[in-house]
Amino acid sequence: MGQLKLIKKAKAGDKKAFEKLLSLYSDRLYRTAFLYTGNREDALDIVQETAYKAFLAIKQLKENKYFLTWLTRILIYTAYDLKKKQKKDIPYEYISDLPSNKNERTDEHIDLVRAINELQDNQRDAIILFYYHDLPIKEVAKIMGIPKNTVKTYLQRGKKQLKNTLKGVGYSEGKVI
Template sequence: MSTRDQIKKAKKGDEKAFQQLIQEEKNKLFRIAYLYVKNENDALDIVQETVYKAFISIKQLKEPNYFSTWLTRILINCALDFIRKNKNIIPFAEVEDTSEERQPIEEKLDLVEAIRKLENPYKTVIILRYYKDLTIKQIADLLNCPEGTVKTNIHRAISKLKLDLKEECIK
């Protein structure tokens, strides 16, 4: 059965069809959520919240061809909500870590860590462009903003990543 047929069945209330659609997307969803929160359990919570929201609002999906994009948009919103809610919480591991051991430079040069430090608009465009391989137009449609804004955000994010990674090399 094609994905389009599964989406149509899911929109009509077929839970099994919806479950199969989620099975196909779950790994991508987890990877994106993990890039936002850098914690496996939190990423799983975000994916679970995304699946729930998608399930209760599947009937609102207008174009079946954009199911993956629609689902990604829900995930991004859930991740950003999660980050906002937990902004002032300091993980216990960070409070406890008072060791003065230095990490080797190779461990500091972590692109994922540098992406995690980016502000949300920049983090979002980098993830969508380079992890989901979306075009500038697709990202603009997904985020409901002009293509120029997406290009600017990508350029600024890359500049910031270069600067951050360069600073890490100098330390």
């Protein structure tokens, strides 16, 4: 069944259709949540809370084709809410749990996640959405609710900071993102 049909059914109150939609995007949601939290348990909590909030608000989705954008935005706000509640440094002991499509060494992955978490919030959001989710700048701008040129600025500044941070832990100049 097509995604747009599932979205229409979910908006009409079909719980099974909503569950299918969530299962389509569950890995992506988890990876994004993990990048914000740094541990498995909090990432799963964020995904669960996102699913709950999205289920309650699905009828407010205006354009069905932007379901994933809408869902990702809910996830980001939920991650920020959790971080505000915790007000603590991100523990990195579960870093190896992050599912990755790339075969990276664990220590490099830990350094990269730490460096990403040191970025300003807007830069981190842009980097995660653009590089981890391979979203076009237009889509990143829509999720973040900012102009495309601002996204480009955040990406440029974020990459520069990541290069500076990771240069200190042994990354070569061309190896960062």
